[in-house]
Amino acid sequence: MLHPCLLHLTLVVAALPGSLKTADGIPIDSMTNWQLDNDAGWRAYYRGDLTRAEERFKSAIELVSPYQKADPRLLARSYCDLAQVFLGQSRYDQAEPLAKWALKVREKYPRIPIETIYQNLYVLAQIHCAQRRFPEAEPLLRRALVLQEKSLGREHAALATTLDDLAWVVAETGKLAEAELLYKRALAICTKKLQPDDLDIAIISEHYALLLRRLNRLTEAEWLEARAKTIRSDAAAAANRVVPVERTRGSTP
CATH class of the missing domain: 1.25.40.10 (Tetratricopeptide repeat domain)
Known part of the structure; x- marks a missing residue:
């Protein structure tokens, strides 16, 4: 079964009998392997193995990169995930462009879940905070808070x-x-x-x-x-x- 986060992509198998592609033109085996790599990346991340997490997220990126013109949302997911790994490794110059690209893609699609946009904003804000670039982090955290309030109350x-994080950033400014x-x-x-x-x-x-x-x-x-x-x-x-x-x-x- 595909991860629930993929449901909003409406990746329905094409109507032709025996089709091995999704409605967005991504091969089913690529989708399946992408999900396996992404899940493995997060398991490694949560046990603190950032090297392994980086490997798995990069593998996921390689699988869906050829199809980004048809639908870049899966690539945006893996880019943001890899950005979190780079953040944890203090590789901010590599994390920032990935998180920015992912956010730009996600903001173009009206059906992207609020939680996904929030997480992307938060990751990018943390990248700025880690470099003490508080004026850049502040508007991102404010936007993230508004989305949380809308989604959760x-x-x-x-x-x-x-x-808590916004208070720290606001104090630093x-x-x-x-x-x-x-x-x-x-x-x-x-x-x-x-x-x-x-x-x-x-x-x-x-x-x-x-x-x-x-x-x-x-x-x-x-x-x-x-x-x-x-x-x-x-x-x-x-x-x-x-x-x-x-x-x-x-x-x-």
Whole structure:
């Protein structure tokens, strides 16, 4: 079975009996092998084997590159996936053009899922953030947040990560008052939607505390830092000292 993300492509087998091509002219075996390579790439990525992930995504790209004129969306998918690998390897000069090309392609197709555009915007923003190019990252994160709100609602827990990253970027461009509002909103969502000992609450509390220290509001900063410390201690104890996977600055959701 093809991956659910392919459903929006309406890749229906042509009507002629025995046809081995999709309606977009991509051979069925190329489609199948592309999916296998892409899935293998993500499995490698999530276990931290970026070298293997790069190999599999490049193989996927080779399979669908000959058909990009007919429909470039599969190539855009693999380009954005490979861009995430390059981001993880700090190969920003290689990641950026891939993510930009993928976003340009995806924005041309009205039926591309909102989640796909969001993910592409977020990856490109993270590439800019990693290079401290905050004025370029800011509009991308703002667009990503709008898409998340439209797709998930204004209080979905997933918004907290985007708000947190946008607050950091906004603070780095000097808009400290707006950054504080974004951090407050992120924490309010986390407090309402997550368990009290969720690690995301600790992470955002620590980030907000850094801003408060810049504003010389030390008492508030210390309270948030103490809150984060308690959450981390409780989480570690509950997990019997098993360290959870933590989102770090510059990572993608």
